[in-house]
Amino acid sequence: MWSFIWCLTTIFGGHDGLEPTDRLIPPGWKGNPWGPVASRARATGEIPPIPMTPLMKQWDQWGRTVLRDGDILLRRGDARLLFGHFPFSRFIAKASGSLYSHTGIVSVEGGAPFVYDTTKAGVRRQPFSVWILDNAGPFGVKRVRPELAAHAAAAVRFCRAAFERQVPFDYELSLDDRAFYCVEMTEKAYRSSGLPLSEPIRLGDMENMSKFPVCVFVFLQISDLKLDQLVFFPGNERHGIWSSKNLVTVYPPATPAGPLDRGQAEKKPSANGEGQKTASRDESRTR
Secondary structure, three states: OHHHHHHHHHHHOOOOOOOHHHHHOOOOOOOOOOOHHHHHHHHHOOOOOOOOOHHHHHHHHHHHHHOOOOOEEEEOOOOOEOOOOEOHHHHHHHHOOOOOOEEEEEEEEOOEEEEEEEEOOEEEEEEHHHHHHHOOOOEEEEEEOHHHHHHHHHHHHHHHHHHHHOOOEOOOOOOOOOOEOHHHHHHHHHHOOOOOOOOOEEHHHOOOHHHOHHHHHHHHHHOOOOOOOEEOOOOOOOOOHHHOOOEEEEEOOOOOOOOOOOOOOOOOOOOOOOOOOOOOHHHHHOO
């Protein structure tokens, strides 16, 4: 197996396994750096405030203008396994035929957009201008249809409750409610009020599985997952949350590059969806 890992490292380059928001964690902080305890610590000044770069300010203003409670944010991150050698986010997105690997739900609090999602650290609450820093590719926004707006409020309440309880991360990608992975929490937030967005599909039925045999082999070797496992996906026009008839597109994605691409050219946020900007890693490191 390690020969395969060596090949992946050669193809995709070195990576320390950290995403930009990981670099914002105060030295020595224990526990979820974006959980309830950390949020209160930031509010009281125990944790220093996060410096806003010009790009972050632009995204913050865009979010205040465009985003609403319950909006579903979809991004392609750069989360990795095996000490940064396995490009997990890109693999899941490409193998499932999606532009995206991660989802979150917006809550407008005090006039500012925050995003509730979950990672291996647990359920998080991040300012949108921080959350977007981990975007490494396409970014899109979906919203429930106007006649279904009451479900958006219920979804936000669900996320806040999961945040306060600190529901653990679902490494098994199971369909029960003991733990959540990101798309599962988004889906169940809306299902909590009776509005399903999508149906789970088998891992083995991912649209592009056959195109990435090496990545599939490594993925199965480093996890306990099986190909018959039912999983919720960000999806595309044919399946997953993106395809939901109960949602409308607020911000469409740009066209991605080739297989397992490293990201798109950087563009500033645009209210009409024709220009996008992924926060650069260089800028995120100099905040």
